[in-house]
Amino acid sequence: MKKERLKENHQFLAKTISGLTDHIDLFETVQDLSRKIISQFDRKKIFQTFSQIVKEVVAYKYAAIFLFDKTDKSFFEAYNTGIPKNRLIKHLPEEKVITWVMYQGRWTVITDFEDKKATKIYSILPIVGREQSLGFMYIVTDNDESFYNRKFTSILGFVASQTAIALENLRLYDKIKSSQAYLQNMVESISNGIMAIDMEGKVTLINRNTTAILGIKTRQIIGRHYMDFLKGGLKKEVNKIHKEIQSKGYAVESMVSYRPYKEVQITVGITASLLTDQNKETIGTIVVFRNMSASTEIKRLTRLDKMKSEFVSNASHELRTPLSIIKSYTEALLTQVEHEDIETREHFLSVIDSETDHLTGIVSNFLDVSRIESGTYGLDYSQFSLKELVNSVIVRFKAKLTNIDIFTDFKGDTHVLDADEDKIREVLINLIANSVKFSPTGGIVSITVLERDKSVICSISDTGIGIPKDQLPFIFDKFFRVDNSDTYEIEGTGLGLSIVKHIVESHGGSMVAESILGKGSVFTFSLPKKRR
Amino acid sequence: MENEKLKERLSSIKSLPTLPVVASNVIQLTQNPDSTAPEIADAISQDQSLSSKVLMTANSAYYGFPGKINTINYAIVVLGLNNIKNIVLSTSIMERFSESDDDFLFDRKQFWQHSLLCGIISKKISEHMGIKNFEEMFMCGLLHDFGKVVLDTYFHEEFVQALEMAKTQEIPIKDAEYKIFGFNHSGVGALLLKRWSLPPSMVKSVEFHHKPDEKKSVKRTASIVHVADYLCRRIGIGSGGDDVTPTLNKKAWNLLELNAEIIKKMTIPIIQEFKSATGFLGNEKDSE
Numbered sequence: 001m002k003k004e005r006l007k008e009n010h011q012f013l014a015k016t017i018s019g020l021t022d023h024i025d026l027f028e029t030v031q032d033l034s035r036k037i038i039s040q041f042d043r044k045k046i047f048q049t050f051s052q053i054v055k056e057v058v059a060y061k062y063a064a065i066f067l068f069d070k071t072d073k074s075f076f077e078a079y080n081t082g083i084p085k086n087r088l089i090k091h092l093p094e095e096k097v098i099t100w101v102m103y104q105g106r107w108t109v110i111t112d113f114e115d116k117k118a119t120k121i122y123s124i125l126p127i128v129g130r131e132q133s134l135g136f137m138y139i140v141t142d143n144d145e146s147f148y149n150r151k152f153t154s155i156l157g158f159v160a161s162q163t164a165i166a167l168e169n170l171r172l173y174d175k176i177k178s179s180q181a182y183l184q185n186m187v188e189s190i191s192n193g194i195m196a197i198d199m200e201g202k203v204t205l206i207n208r209n210t211t212a213i214l215g216i217k218t219r220q221i222i223g224r225h226y227m228d229f230l231k232g233g234l235k236k237e238v239n240k241i242h243k244e245i246q247s248k249g250y251a252v253e254s255m256v257s258y259r260p261y262k263e264v265q266i267t268v269g270i271t272a273s274l275l276t277d278q279n280k281e282t283i284g285t286i287v288v289f290r291n292m293s294a295s296t297e298i299k300r301l302t303r304l305d306k307m308k309s310e311f312v313s314n315a316s317h318e319l320r321t322p323l324s325i326i327k328s329y330t331e332a333l334l335t336q337v338e339h340e341d342i343e344t345r346e347h348f349l350s351v352i353d354s355e356t357d358h359l360t361g362i363v364s365n366f367l368d369v370s371r372i373e374s375g376t377y378g379l380d381y382s383q384f385s386l387k388e389l390v391n392s393v394i395v396r397f398k399a400k401l402t403n404i405d406i407f408t409d410f411k412g413d414t415h416v417l418d419a420d421e422d423k424i425r426e427v428l429i430n431l432i433a434n435s436v437k438f439s440p441t442g443g444i445v446s447i448t449v450l451e452r453d454k455s456v457i458c459s460i461s462d463t464g465i466g467i468p469k470d471q472l473p474f475i476f477d478k479f480f481r482v483d484n485s486d487t488y489e490i491e492g493t494g495l496g497l498s499i500v501k502h503i504v505e506s507h508g509g510s511m512v513a514e515s516i517l518g519k520g521s522v523f524t525f526s527l528p529k530k531r532r
Numbered sequence: 533m534e535n536e537k538l539k540e541r542l543s544s545i546k547s548l549p550t551l552p553v554v555a556s557n558v559i560q561l562t563q564n565p566d567s568t569a570p571e572i573a574d575a576i577s578q579d580q581s582l583s584s585k586v587l588m589t590a591n592s593a594y595y596g597f598p599g600k601i602n603t604i605n606y607a608i609v610v611l612g613l614n615n616i617k618n619i620v621l622s623t624s625i626m627e628r629f630s631e632s633d634d635d636f637l638f639d640r641k642q643f644w645q646h647s648l649l650c651g652i653i654s655k656k657i658s659e660h661m662g663i664k665n666f667e668e669m670f671m672c673g674l675l676h677d678f679g680k681v682v683l684d685t686y687f688h689e690e691f692v693q694a695l696e697m698a699k700t701q702e703i704p705i706k707d708a709e710y711k712i713f714g715f716n717h718s719g720v721g722a723l724l725l726k727r728w729s730l731p732p733s734m735v736k737s738v739e740f741h742h743k744p745d746e747k748k749s750v751k752r753t754a755s756i757v758h759v760a761d762y763l764c765r766r767i768g769i770g771s772g773g774d775d776v777t778p779t780l781n782k783k784a785w786n787l788l789e790l791n792a793e794i795i796k797k798m799t800i801p802i803i804q805e806f807k808s809a810t811g812f813l814g815n816e817k818d819s820e
């Protein structure tokens with residue numbers, strides 16, 4: 001009797017245990033599958049996996065997933081499976097039924113099995129998130145009354161809740177992605193180069209300006225160590241600043257000369273600041289690169305501006321001097337010089353004549369500059385010999401000069417050019433006058449003309465005071481005057497050389513200046529023989 | 533001590549109240565993960581009066597399904613197995629223990645109103661706390677004082693003594709019961725529900741509804757029932773047989789993270805639901 005009962009108990013236990021094991025197996029399978037849902041970050045894949053798992057539980061004919069649209073408080077079909085393409089599910093249940101099921105929050109069959117007319121069974125599986133309903137799966141199966149039980153109800157409920165988590169994660173993920181894009185846009189719109197590195201020195205963020213300024217060609221920079229792709233002095237300097245900021249918490253801006261591309265030399269300013277998380281823990285460094293060459297350009301423009309205002313004062317001085325000389329000599333001629341004193345009159349008139357020439361020269365220089373600036377400076381071509389032109393120009397100088405020697409040296413035969421003769425005369429006058437002006441008494445100005453295959457080269461050298469090396473690159477700039485305040489007081493508008501260079505270049509020629517301070521300067525221009 | 537006395541007394545009863553066979557079968561079936569809807573529908577259909585009660589409750593405003601539920605099968609798939617189990621269980625128990633003895637001191641109608649209200653409040657609190665199985669919490673609340681019915685049925689004279697004592701001495705009924713029986717209704721109810729093989733969590737929640745902080749495994753659910761029981765008196769619908777408002781267990785109250793504001797907001801929906809749920813009391817016809 002007792003044995004019998006024991007046996008019965010044993011059988012009952014065995015049955016219960018095997019039932020339990022079955023359920024545990026099933027739940028483990030479902031759990032594995034659900035993990036697949038949660039690990040998805042693509043809506044379609046989430047829906048696919050969700051539908052697959054549901055199909056393993058309820059062998060549906062077709063199913064569709066509807067999502068709620070929060071803005072217009074409606075739902076739309078987001079996915080379906082088992083339905084021929086481009087067709088939507090027919091016979092959607094009444095909205096109040098859907099609302100009721102969503103409120104209950106569990107898988108609900110909405111077709112009566114006993115309804116003889118029902119050929120298919122419709123059911124709704126709500127997808128409910130942590131705080132709101134996200135949507136539901138609408139499931140259509142054949143009329144099989146045996147598929148509704150507790151086990152399937154709880155499995156479907158579990159899978160739907162996992163799907164809800166996956167969808168909410170996806171929303172968060174999208175949110176993060178869009179705020180990342182927002183940040184990226186901001187970082188890209190900054191004209192400086194910005195690079196964030198983590199505690200290990202690996203790049204976590206970089207903008208295009210960094211790669212542009214530094215000429216980095218490496219494609220994939222994110223995740224790489226900055227020592228891997230930075231070069232030369234820049235690498236050393238960034239490393240120094242990074243170490244400095246991590247140990248001291250601040251770093252002084254430093255500058256480094258750098259060659260991002262062949263033949264481009266720039267000055268890069270580097271600053272850095274600490275990168276911290278929401279708990280104020282240091283998580284890396286932000287390095288900012290600034291192309292200082294841009295500010296060099298600003299410096300140049302500021303200097304040009306200063307030169308312009310200097311020019312105005314120079315020019316007025318330049319004009320006033322000959323004018324006042326002319327005025328006082330004219331006055332003297334009219335009031336003080338005797339009619340009979342022809343010698344004095346001749347002398348006074350020649351002074352007035354030469355000062356008028358001087359004045360004409362200055363004014364024509366001004367006109368040339370304004371013509372160049374307005375673009376109306378045209379060339380009037382003709383054939384002439386440069387040798388003859390040089391000779392005719394130095395005759396004028398020689399007539400006036402007694403204390404400076406001018407030598408000429410012509411190599412070659414013809415020296416014939418096709419150019420604007422008046423303009424080239426101006427070039428020669430300007431260059432020779434310049435050399436003469438800066439030469440001390442007893443100095444020598446020599447003019448050499450060489451002939452090449454297609455061009456004629458002319459050099460004018462003097463034994464003058466020379467030009468300081470740092471000022472040499474600017475002498476052809478408009479209004480530039482060599483700063484010689486502690487040597488000679490020599491007048492000049494500063495327009496001459498810039499006009500000269502412009503004339504030579506507009507003929508397709510070129511112009512260079514060399515100089516040694518205290519020994520003298522050489523100005524050389526070359527002109528093509530044939531008009532271009 | 534208490535337990536032994538209780539067991540001793542109950543064993544003296546020749547025929548302990550049993551759940552109707554049909555109800556008991558249905559409950560077992562709904563708890564079996566593999567039972568299908570037609571199987572359960574078959575079991576319910578064995579009892580004609582149970583069937584019609586199930587359909588009536590399923591169609592009641594309490595569930596508010598926007599459509600007509602004509603068959604038991606449909607009721608099962610629409611309302612779900614937990615709801616069906618609750619409907620079967622509550623209607624069976626109430627039908628079995630609803631006959632009033634015209635006793636002045638223990639009005640059955642008042643008692644089931646108290647029970648129903650306690651069930652609804654328990655459910656509402658659970659919903660508020662985000663407890664998934666709030667339908668089971670409804671059952672816990674509904675059956676929390678079930679022991680009183682057992683005492684009234686099987687030890688009627690002594691139970692009336694306890695009721696009188698509670699009244700004259702102005703003490704809670706559970707204390708009066710203890711003085712007379714050496715145990716009280718919570719233990720009796722739990723013991724019976726256990727015999728009916730209801731879920732252990734439900735049995736324990738009933739057993740500890742007066743001292744919810746004493747049993748770790750059901751701390752949450754017993755606390756919900758305890759607080760709901762307390763709130764029933766505050767709302768003033770139904771009666772548990774005594775007039776003394778029991779002391780509120782502070783630990784239980786704190787555990788539920790409720791406050792006056794939340795309770796105030798809950799009260800109207802609770803009363804509305806109570807009105808719609810009178811079908812549970814089996815007297816929907818009376819009120820019509």
Ligand SMILES: [Fe+2]
Pocket residue numbers: 676677706717718741742761
């Ligand atoms: Fe009680």
Ligand SMILES: [Fe+2]
Pocket residue numbers: 646650676677761772
């Ligand atoms: Fe109570």
